Structures are given as structure tokens and as C-alpha cells.
Amino acid sequence: MKYVGTSVNRVDGIKKVTGALKYVDDLKLARTLFAAVKRSPHPHARILKVDIAKAQSLPGVKAVITGKDVSNRVGLYLEDKTFLATDKVRYRGEAVAAVAAETKEIAEAAVALIQVEYEVLPAVTNAVEGLKPDAPLVHPDLGEYHYGPIFFPEPGTNISNHYKIRKGDAEKAFNEADYVVENSFFVPHIQHCPIETHSAIAQMDVDGSLTIWSSCQSPYAVRKALSVAFNLPLNKIRVLSPAVGGGFGGKAGTTLEGILIPLAMKAKGRPVKLTYTREDEFVNSFVRQGMHATIKTGINKDGKIVAVKNTFIWDGGAYTEYGVNIVRAGGYGSTGPYDIDNVWTDSICVYTNHPVGGPYRGFGMSEIHFAIEQNIDMLAAQIGLSPIDIRRMNGLKPGGRNATGQVLEVCGLQETLEDVVDKLNWEKEDYDLNKGIKPNKVRGRGIACGFKAPSMPNDVASSAIIKLNEDGTAHLLVSAQDIGQGSDTVLVQMAAEVLTIPPDKITIKTGDTDHTPYEWQTVASRITYCAGNAVVKACEDAKEQLMELAQIKLSVFKRDLELCDEYIVSKLHPDKRVAIKELALGLSMSDGSGIHGPIIGRGSFIPPNVRNTDKQTGQGEKPVAFWTYGTQGVEIEIDTETGKLEVLKVASSFDVGKVINPKLIEGQIEGGILQGLGSAIFEELILDNGVVKNPNFVDYKIPTSDDMPEMIISFIENEEETGPFGARGVAEPCMVPTPPAIANAVFDALGIRITTLPITAEKILKALKEKNK
Amino acid sequence: MKDFKYFKPSSLEEASRLLLQYGEAASILNGGTDLIVRMHEGLSHPEAVIDIKGIGGLNEITFDKETGLTIGACVTMKEMEKHPMLLEKYRVLAEACHSVGSCQVRNRATMVGNITNASPLADTATPLLALDAFVQVYASEEGIREISIHDFFVYVRKTCLKAGDIVTGVRIPNYDENVFGHYQKHARRDAVDLSTVCASVVKVGGKIRIALGSVAPTPVRLWQTEAFLEGKSLNPEVIEAAAKIAVGEVNPITDIRATKEYRQEIVGVLVKRGLEEIAK
Known part of the structure; x- marks a missing residue:
């Protein structure tokens, strides 16, 4: 290509x-x-x-x-x-x-x-409190509200969605498991800070x-x-x-x-x-919802996880018009990227009198993975397996099944795991993690996997129009928005590839509902995949029109023609060719007449065969368009006297199907890692009786360039069957494993578990003192 | 932001007269990195903003052996952090300047602005306390007078300055040898953050001096800890004991950035590390 x-x-x-x-x-x-x-x-x-x-x-x-x-x-x-x-x-x-x-x-x-x-x-200022029968009702009229059929509000309570997974027989499996362990975690509200x-x-x-x-x-x-x-x-x-x-969802x-x-x-x-x-x-504006997680796990001596029971209680804030779907995503993703036969999940969205929860890069996956990926490490420690081996054993593989019972034909998780293990020299005995370490410092390393699917209605639509100009340039019209992620460039590249017109000859126009065609939303890591498919289809439509005209012009069967460097060329006799620009406004005949008119390609796309899950059990064959899997590992250093944590190195590997633009995707992953790092060690909306105490950058810290660790970024490319050129989305997944990987590294360094975000110096020092008591 | 009158006097007399005329309703504008932010946020509503950058002679750093180092009110933090004399003789102060805000902020912000704000965590306050600096103040009646830095800070955001007073500079005495020791800042984030606790632990003229910020209503000098250290050699036991005394000598509070208990921990660590550095 x-x-x-x-x-x-x-x-x-x-x-x-x-x-x-x-x-x-x-x-x-x-x-x-x-x-x-x-x-x-x-x-x-x-x-x-x-x-x-x-x-x-x-x-x-x-x-x-x-x-x-x-x-x-x-x-x-x-x-x-x-x-x-x-x-x-x-x-x-x-x-x-x-x-x-x-x-x-x-x-x-x-x-x-x-x-x-x-x-x-009286206000509801804690989601768990909000579930109690005597809690004040935030929305007494919930029963009158309209909602989509895939959501389950419970009128008369503060529950705006109760999403369930019932797979296998969790209770029976707990009874038969060698160990049953329960752990709890909390993720606070954070903000996007565009x-x-x-x-x-x-x-x-x-x-x-x-x-x-x-x-x-x-x-x-x-x-x-x-x-x-x-x-x-x-x-x-x-x-x-x-x-x-x-944007980041906000x-x-x-x-x-x-x-x-x-x-x-x-x-x-x-x-x-x-x-x-x-x-x-x-x-x-929107904030990321807070979340209380409790995970009960049944595991056998050999390391096989046989059952999980997840309770995710989400602090949805005052309105959950958008948040209910984050809670749904948290439900169908509730096992994380692990193959577990018996699953019981309650993912519950609770109205509170807090700022409005809404979409935030990761859409529930960052929150649940902070719990899931630490829990996996805690299980590994309990039965004496390495954090890598427990993931090798239980992590999803091709042919495996996720929480909804979906069989996964394509799954590069294990490849990303091995990639990160290799990049961080995890299993190399001569590797010295403590090289050059100073007094009062300890180092540790941690690993976390992650997955995410586009969390969107099954039948969301995309469309694209490509218009060819008489000088051989083109206009690509879409309503996918370049919010910094680089979609303008990637979509132009795809159009260029199909039409063989160089990217600098294609101008992309976006974001005008009167003039650019329909796009559902620029969210869900779906643009490369969904809008990309629409662009490819539009360009193939234009190409088909060009071929029709070229076969008349060149007297060569369409099946023997191809596009090559801005020309339609005979595969058999390459000297028989006509420039795209000559046909852009239609074909001029030798007698001076013309046919067809301007070439305008049209493409529409809906992800194929995505279907609802069962209302009672959450089970379904294909509840999402695709899954993106990945792994990140970190090396950190902690000052044992102050608790200060520094992330030294991050290795990241994702199975993205196909890298469309290496430089852009690297930038996107770097940004995701930094955003993940910020949410891991700095970020929290401090709420006091419904009041945000730190609505400013003086007291809400996000990472600066000074906090950037060394980043080793790589990709696995198992093609997505329905993706354009095999690509799938990675915009959100790349920040999902960062916080739990850092938390796991804290455990590796000091033997302490920080189960609430952010992992501040003060929390680390306190936990360390408790441990040394 | 509310409307205000802007003045740019060219002399101290004129500036002082304006300050007296508007009294409480006047604010001095120097670098503006605190004032403008406070005005934007509706925390300050001055009727008159008096820009002192038009007054000559306030933007110089001068040195002579008799009086020491004098830093004019309008000298920026950026100029200070890279000034050869500061880097050589008073390094702790250059380091403190460098730790303030971002490069953009330091290009505007001044040390005099930093200390006249009288924040308990003002980064440049602790080196000045450790170095027994004097604040030079102009008042129309009496001309220039000097106030010891130890008398300057009164409470949170409160100095001993009177109406009409204008700080023209800060003087640090000359010490025969270079000031030894470093500025330490413990914050949530390494760059562009406020101190959770900050410390200047230095050795001057054979004496150890310790000043801390963000541990009391004003930046403080740790006289008791210093007295304990007087004449002692800095072995690990002495350092440990001094750190303990230091923790008892301060009175931090719990706020959004840290708890009182955590600040106390950090006081002990910074004092210990400062002394260890000197003992090396």
C-alpha cells in the first residue's frame, strides 16, 4: 500500500x-x-x-x-x-x-x-448511600422518562440503569473453587481537561x-x-x-x-x-463518573479463575442520559479480557447530587480495569503465580469467550502481553531493574491488560462523500470530527489509497450538518473503523464510476482495469490509460458530446450484525462491533520517605488490526499513557457535600511534559475482518491499562496495595507506615 | 473583571501618593502573575492599579561587599534564577526562584511580588528568612527604610507594610563564603505546583539556618532546631534529633493539598535531607 x-x-x-x-x-x-x-x-x-x-x-x-x-x-x-x-x-x-x-x-x-x-x-453525595431505601430521590419522576430498550432504570429508586450479566453458575463455582477472594476498589470523579x-x-x-x-x-x-x-x-x-x-468525550x-x-x-x-x-x-460540563467496585473471585490452586461476581456501583451524578451506557459497557466488559466460565455482574448506575457523569476516554473501561487488573495481581500473589503467568493462563485467546458468551475469533491479547514482557525484559534474569537507583528509593514494575469495544448503539450510521475535481484533486466530506486524534489525516489516507490520489490533493471537510453527510458521533474509538469504512465505500463508488467511463474511453473491459497513481490503467497493456482528472466531470466523447457528469462517490456504513444481548442474562453472540486488546507494563520509582512516585518507563502494545499512520498512532498512544498516568497519580475532583473543591489547575493537577516517562510503543496487527484495511480503534483503550499497571508496580515495589485512585504520595506513605507498624 | 483606573507613575513619590490617595482600594501591579489572576477570579477588585514598572532603578541586581546583594522590586524570577552572582554566592535563592510556576510565569513574576503577597508557601520566602534579608521600603514621609525579613510576614497574606509603603527591593547581607545548602520543594507535581512543604536548609558563616514554608500562617525560621544544632557536629543521630525538633516546632494545617500529618512527615524528611547534604 x-x-x-x-x-x-x-x-x-x-x-x-x-x-x-x-x-x-x-x-x-x-x-x-x-x-x-x-x-x-x-x-x-x-x-x-x-x-x-x-x-x-x-x-x-x-x-x-x-x-x-x-x-x-x-x-x-x-x-x-x-x-x-x-x-x-x-x-x-x-x-x-x-x-x-x-x-x-x-x-x-x-x-x-x-x-x-x-x-x-437532603442530597445524595455517595452512590452507595444513594442505593439505600431511605435515600432521597434525585429523580422521583424516573418512571415517566423515555429511554432506549437496552437500559433498565428502576423507578422509585436512584437506579437509572441496572445492567446484569448472568453466565454459567457463579454460586456453584464459588462453592467448588479452591479459594474465594473478595476485593474492593474506588475510582473518583475526574475531568477531561481539554x-x-x-x-x-x-x-x-x-x-x-x-x-x-x-x-x-x-x-x-x-x-x-x-x-x-x-x-x-x-x-x-x-x-x-x-x-x-x-474532547476526550467531554x-x-x-x-x-x-x-x-x-x-x-x-x-x-x-x-x-x-x-x-x-x-x-x-x-x-461532563465529568467521569466515580465508581465503587467489589470483585469476588473463585480461583483454583493451579491458577485457573472459575468464577467472578462483580458489583460495580457508579456515581452517575445528577443526570445519567449518557452515563447509563457507560454502566452498560462496564457490565458487558466486566470480566476484563479474561475467559471465565461463571460470571455474575451487577453494574448499577446511581443518581447522585454530583456533577453530571458522562463519556470520558475509556467509557467505563478505565474504571473497571483499575479494579479487575489489580484483582488479578492480588490473586496471582495469593496462589504464587507470576503476574504474567496468571494472565497467560486466564487471558483471552482466539476461540475464547468473554462475559457475554461471545466467541472471539480474532484476539491478539496474548501477543500484546508477550510483547510487553519482552520490551520490559521482564523474564530476563540478567536485567537489573535497580540500575543506578539512589538511596531512599525503591523500584517496582507492574503489568496490566485491557480491552475495549466501541460502546454505541448497534446500528449507528456513518457516511461519506467524495467529489472529484477536474484537475484531479478531490474533496472528501464527512462529519467525523478531528478532535486532535488525527481523523482528518487518517480518512484522507484511506481515500488516497483507494483512489491512488496523493493525500495532499485531497481536502477533507467536516462538521457542518447542512453540507457534510451524517455521522452519529465522534466517540467510542469508532471513527477509523466506522467513518473509515464509509470513506472506503465512497471512494470505491467513485472508482466504480471511473471504471465505467474508462472502459468506454479505452475500449478495455472494466475487469482488466485498475487505478494506479491517478490514472485508470489497463492491467494487460499499461500504455492504455486515462487520467482520473480527465473523467472527473464525466467522459467527453470524440464528437464533442459528453456522458455521466461529475464523479461523486457515496459511502454509507453500519457495523454489520451487532445485536442486542439477552435482557436477563446479558448474553449475546455479537454485542459490539469489535474488541481492541492490549497490554501495558511500567517501571516506577518511589521515594520511601515521602511516598513520591515517579513513572520511569511504560511499554505499551495494542492489537490495532492495521496501523494506518504510524506517527499519529504513536502520538495517540503517548497521549493515552499520559492521560492514564494523570488519572493514576494526580487527578481527582475533590467533592465535599456536592461542592467541587478544586475546579482549577492550581489544585487539580494533570501531567506536564516533565512527567513523561520513557515510552516504548509497539503494535500487533491481527486484521479486523470488517475494518477498513483491517483497522480497529485504539483511541480509548490506550489509557485503560496504565493506572492498574502503576498500582501493580507499587505493590511490586513496596508490598502495599493502593485500591483507590489517585495513588498519591500521601496514600503511599500512609500505607507504608501501616505495613511497617 | 471590574473596571479600574490604571496608573503608571514614574517616581516613588508619585506612586506612594497614589497609594495613599486610594488607600485600601489601590493595588500595586508588578509582574501581575498573582494580581491579575485574583482580579479575574473576582478575589480582588482594586479601584486603582498602580504599575510600578515605570519607576526607574527597580530592576537591577547590585552587589558590594559592604551592603551585600540588593535585588530591585521589578527584577523577575527568571533574571534571578540565571544570575551568576546568585548562582555562585546565594544559590539557594536562585533555586527557589526556579521552582516557582512555569517559565512563562517566571518571565513576569518578581520575588518582591512573591513575598509581599505573604503566602505561607511563598517559594522565595524561606531562603530570605534563612539569609537574614532586609526588605527595603519606601514611604513618602521617611524615604527608604529597611525592615528585617523576620518582622515582615505577619499572617496569611499579611505583611507589616503600611498604607503608602512601596517595597523597592530586598537586601541580603554579604557572607564571606558562599551559602551552602539547597532549596527543597515537596509538591504534588514536580513542575508548576505549589509547595506542600518547602525548605531552605543552609550553612552560612559556620551556622546552620533552617526556614520552612507551608507549615504555619507565615513562612518560618526554625530557631529552636538551629539552637539545638549549635556547636554540634552533624552525625546521623544529631540529624535525626534535629528533624524531630523541627517537626515539633512547626504547626501545619490540613488543606486540599495535604493533611497536617503528612506535612509533619515531610518537614522531618526535608530537614533531615537538608542537613545530610550539609554534612556531606
Whole structure:
């Protein structure tokens, strides 16, 4: 292959590194109004009265809205939210009213004039507490909400989804196992911290058509949510996402757009803009849900795991419209990449009065693997197996079965495990882990496997259009969003490969629901696979049209023609050829007439044969489009007097099917490792009675370049049968094993187990002192 | 951010007059890395912002054997961390400057801004305490006066400065030999973070001096620990005992960054390590 598999430079690179790319906040539209939002000071309270009179009369204020203006419930999977609070507030920071004014300062002054009377209600500030029968109800009307058929809310409780796996007979297996062990873990809320905060502009024309510029991962999903919320037909809503400065899931679905629309409706044609502050980003956009895990495992003396019982209790926050699906993913992924015959899983999404949980790179897999992969190490220690051997024995292999009973034909897990073992010299006796170590320091190493599937509805759709130009260049239209992951480049490479047109002659256009074709969402590590398939199909469609015309032009059967370096060429007589550009607008005949017209290729794709699982047991033959497997190993160093932990080295290996762009995928893995490292040792939203105590980078730390370890990155390529060029997604999986690998290395170094994230110096020192008592 | 009046006086007299005129409603703007952030976050609402960078003579580092080293109020941390004289004679101070914020912050931020903020964890405060520095202050009535750094910090975010006072610089006495010992910063993250505990443990003129930050309402000098060490040779037992005294001499609190107990642990470790370095 000429373009696929090579490190083509990012097609958006020059604009990004020179700062020329315009993000939403950079857009300056004439006569823009600025929005500000009145937010709840209480985690849980009934709204008794909202008085906007003073705000409305402030000079410069053009529109004031309250929950009454947006009362339709919306949600991606469970329609449980309104864009502004109506009857009550469910988290501290929830929007209660909003203002559009001539300046930001006036808007903020007006917000301060809005008076809200509340009746404070007892709050649910712990998911486990929220399950108790006497817990306050966050959503008493849960029974009236609409939801997708694959979710299981329990009205009258705080449970918005209870996903179950019932495979084999776990109880019987526990009774027969040589050992039964139970371990508990906790993962706190964290935030995505994209470099660009959320930003949107909305404008409603006098004819009732609505335009939204939004920094979002999913223009079409935003369009649909707004259509439902505001009873507008889809052809009257245009969503543009001109550029996204990092998403990591936080810009999936909808957040601030819904606050702007009712303001725009009252703004008489003027655009209304809102850009989140960093504090807003921490509190009022999505956060990663917290999770309490308990894993009970039955294991035999030889190391074979015979049964697991998982209880995952998720702190879904005030609204779980999106979070219910994370909980589902946590359920069907609940064994991790291990082949276990008897599985009982309860994955439970609990409403709390915390910030809204939502998609975050990993979509539940990072959370459950922190528990699963430490548990595996704890089992290994108990029966005297090495962390590698227990994974060799129990880890998935081709032909094995996962938690849903799916038989896995393609599975490179063991290859990635051996790859990492090799890269870290794990089983080489002459390797000195402690080389050059200083006093008061100890070193350790840890390993963790991981897997992830795209967590999305079974029948999500993608599409692509390729238009050929008369000079032999082309335009590729998709609504897959380049949120930094490099999809623009990778999709161009795929188009280039099929059409034999060099990547620099193909311009990709994205993110405009009026002009670029449908894409469900840029989430779930699905773009290379789903949008990639649509692009390949569109280019094959264009190619087919070119062949039709070329066979007339060249008098050669279509079956004997091929594309080669921008020409359609006879396989038998390579001198018989016609340039693609000559046919781009159709075929001109010798008599001066023409046929066909411009070549426009069209491609549509839905992952084939993905079917629902059984409602009672969670069992199913193909519940997801594909699984991506991988392993990471780390070497760490700990200061035994201060507890300070430094990650020295990370080796990462994933089975990605096919590497489309080596440089880009390496960058993506490096970013994933760093994000995993951050969540492992730094990150936590510190919540106190529903209040986020550290909504800023002073006290919420993410890694800097200074924290980068040495990274050894490699890939296994077992082709994905239905993937474009055999590729599968790896965007999220690459941060999944990092935290448990670090936790396992802490155990290796010091013999202590840190079962809650983040693994801070203070926790390490405390555990070390307890151990040495 | 609320509207404010911006002044850029060209003399100390003028600046002091403006400060007196606006009283509590005035803020001095130097590097701006604290003030502007506080204004953005609505924590400070000055009516008048008085930029002292237009006043001549405040951006120099000078040295003579009689008076020692004088660092002007507008000298940036970046200039300090790479200044040859500091690196040679007062290295601990250069190291403390280098540990502040990011490169971008240090290009603007000044040491005088750092200490006048009077944060208990101000990175540059502990070397100044250890080195018996003097804060040079201008007031319109009395001209320039010197305040001992030991009298300068009063409480969290509070100094002994009066209305109209402008810190023009900091003077560190000349010591015959180079100051020996290092600045230590224990933080959650190595780069761009606030100190959980910071320490300057140095040897000057044959005496050991210890100052700590983020362990009390102000940065503190550990007089008792120093008195214990007086005349003793630094063997492991003495170091161990000194570290214990140090832990008892400070009074840290629990906050979002660490618990009191953890800070106490770290105080012991930093003092021990500082002394071990000197004993080498």
C-alpha cells in the first residue's frame, strides 16, 4: 500500500501549529450578544421562585430565560435532563436561568440580579448511600422518562440503569473453587481537561432557522437533541463544529448549546455566544463518573479463575442520559479480557447530587480495569503465580469467550502481553531493574491488560462523500470530527489509497450538518473503523464510476482495469490509460458530446450484525462491533520517605488490526499513557457535600511534559475482518491499562496495595507506615 | 473583571501618593502573575492599579561587599534564577526562584511580588528568612527604610507594610563564603505546583539556618532546631534529633493539598535531607 501505513503529515498540522485555525471562541460575528448563566448554589433543592424582573430591566440585557423556556426533556440514551432546571436543581452549578446581553460584563451583572428562592433538600453525595431505601430521590419522576430498550432504570429508586450479566453458575463455582477472594476498589470523579473549554454560538434567523457553531464532537447528535428539546424540524437546524481543541468525550452529546438556543430565540436574529470558564469546565460540563467496585473471585490452586461476581456501583451524578451506557459497557466488559466460565455482574448506575457523569476516554473501561487488573495481581500473589503467568493462563485467546458468551475469533491479547514482557525484559534474569537507583528509593514494575469495544448503539450510521475535481484533486466530506486524534489525516489516507490520489490533493471537510453527510458521533474509538469504512465505500463508488467511463474511453473491459497513481490503467497493456482528472466531470466523447457528469462517490456504513444481548442474562453472540486488546507494563520509582512516585518507563502494545499512520498512532498512544498516568497519580475532583473543591489547575493537577516517562510503543496487527484495511480503534483503550499497571508496580515495589485512585504520595506513605507498624 | 483606573507613575513619590490617595482600594501591579489572576477570579477588585514598572532603578541586581546583594522590586524570577552572582554566592535563592510556576510565569513574576503577597508557601520566602534579608521600603514621609525579613510576614497574606509603603527591593547581607545548602520543594507535581512543604536548609558563616514554608500562617525560621544544632557536629543521630525538633516546632494545617500529618512527615524528611547534604 502506498499511503495507508505511512506517516503522512497531519493535514491540519500547519494551521494548528501556527495558531491560524479558528476555534469557536475565535469566531467574531457582527452584533454578537454574550450569555451568562445563573447557577444553583445547592446540590439538591426545589426551586420555589425565580425572579428575573431586575435582570430584564438592566440596560443592555436583551433576553432572560428560565427553565420554563426549555421544559422538554432530552438525553442520548435516557431522556432525563432539561437544559435549564425546571422544578428542582440536582447539582451545585446546575443552570437555573440565563441572560444574553450586549457585553459579558452586563450579562454577568444581570445574572447577579436574578433572585432564586430554594427549598434545600437532603442530597445524595455517595452512590452507595444513594442505593439505600431511605435515600432521597434525585429523580422521583424516573418512571415517566423515555429511554432506549437496552437500559433498565428502576423507578422509585436512584437506579437509572441496572445492567446484569448472568453466565454459567457463579454460586456453584464459588462453592467448588479452591479459594474465594473478595476485593474492593474506588475510582473518583475526574475531568477531561481539554485545552479548549466548551464554546458555542447560536443564531436564529427571522425565518425560524437555527445555526449553531459549537466546539463539539458530534454535530449530528447535537442537532437531534436540539430538535427534540425545541420542537424544531431537523432541516431548520444547522450545527457547525469548525474545530475542536480536545474532547476526550467531554464534548460528546450536548452541554451548553441548549442554554443558548432559547436565548437566541429571543434575540431577534442576533448571535448569542457562551464560552465556558475553566471552572465551568470542571463543574458544569461532563465529568467521569466515580465508581465503587467489589470483585469476588473463585480461583483454583493451579491458577485457573472459575468464577467472578462483580458489583460495580457508579456515581452517575445528577443526570445519567449518557452515563447509563457507560454502566452498560462496564457490565458487558466486566470480566476484563479474561475467559471465565461463571460470571455474575451487577453494574448499577446511581443518581447522585454530583456533577453530571458522562463519556470520558475509556467509557467505563478505565474504571473497571483499575479494579479487575489489580484483582488479578492480588490473586496471582495469593496462589504464587507470576503476574504474567496468571494472565497467560486466564487471558483471552482466539476461540475464547468473554462475559457475554461471545466467541472471539480474532484476539491478539496474548501477543500484546508477550510483547510487553519482552520490551520490559521482564523474564530476563540478567536485567537489573535497580540500575543506578539512589538511596531512599525503591523500584517496582507492574503489568496490566485491557480491552475495549466501541460502546454505541448497534446500528449507528456513518457516511461519506467524495467529489472529484477536474484537475484531479478531490474533496472528501464527512462529519467525523478531528478532535486532535488525527481523523482528518487518517480518512484522507484511506481515500488516497483507494483512489491512488496523493493525500495532499485531497481536502477533507467536516462538521457542518447542512453540507457534510451524517455521522452519529465522534466517540467510542469508532471513527477509523466506522467513518473509515464509509470513506472506503465512497471512494470505491467513485472508482466504480471511473471504471465505467474508462472502459468506454479505452475500449478495455472494466475487469482488466485498475487505478494506479491517478490514472485508470489497463492491467494487460499499461500504455492504455486515462487520467482520473480527465473523467472527473464525466467522459467527453470524440464528437464533442459528453456522458455521466461529475464523479461523486457515496459511502454509507453500519457495523454489520451487532445485536442486542439477552435482557436477563446479558448474553449475546455479537454485542459490539469489535474488541481492541492490549497490554501495558511500567517501571516506577518511589521515594520511601515521602511516598513520591515517579513513572520511569511504560511499554505499551495494542492489537490495532492495521496501523494506518504510524506517527499519529504513536502520538495517540503517548497521549493515552499520559492521560492514564494523570488519572493514576494526580487527578481527582475533590467533592465535599456536592461542592467541587478544586475546579482549577492550581489544585487539580494533570501531567506536564516533565512527567513523561520513557515510552516504548509497539503494535500487533491481527486484521479486523470488517475494518477498513483491517483497522480497529485504539483511541480509548490506550489509557485503560496504565493506572492498574502503576498500582501493580507499587505493590511490586513496596508490598502495599493502593485500591483507590489517585495513588498519591500521601496514600503511599500512609500505607507504608501501616505495613511497617 | 471590574473596571479600574490604571496608573503608571514614574517616581516613588508619585506612586506612594497614589497609594495613599486610594488607600485600601489601590493595588500595586508588578509582574501581575498573582494580581491579575485574583482580579479575574473576582478575589480582588482594586479601584486603582498602580504599575510600578515605570519607576526607574527597580530592576537591577547590585552587589558590594559592604551592603551585600540588593535585588530591585521589578527584577523577575527568571533574571534571578540565571544570575551568576546568585548562582555562585546565594544559590539557594536562585533555586527557589526556579521552582516557582512555569517559565512563562517566571518571565513576569518578581520575588518582591512573591513575598509581599505573604503566602505561607511563598517559594522565595524561606531562603530570605534563612539569609537574614532586609526588605527595603519606601514611604513618602521617611524615604527608604529597611525592615528585617523576620518582622515582615505577619499572617496569611499579611505583611507589616503600611498604607503608602512601596517595597523597592530586598537586601541580603554579604557572607564571606558562599551559602551552602539547597532549596527543597515537596509538591504534588514536580513542575508548576505549589509547595506542600518547602525548605531552605543552609550553612552560612559556620551556622546552620533552617526556614520552612507551608507549615504555619507565615513562612518560618526554625530557631529552636538551629539552637539545638549549635556547636554540634552533624552525625546521623544529631540529624535525626534535629528533624524531630523541627517537626515539633512547626504547626501545619490540613488543606486540599495535604493533611497536617503528612506535612509533619515531610518537614522531618526535608530537614533531615537538608542537613545530610550539609554534612556531606
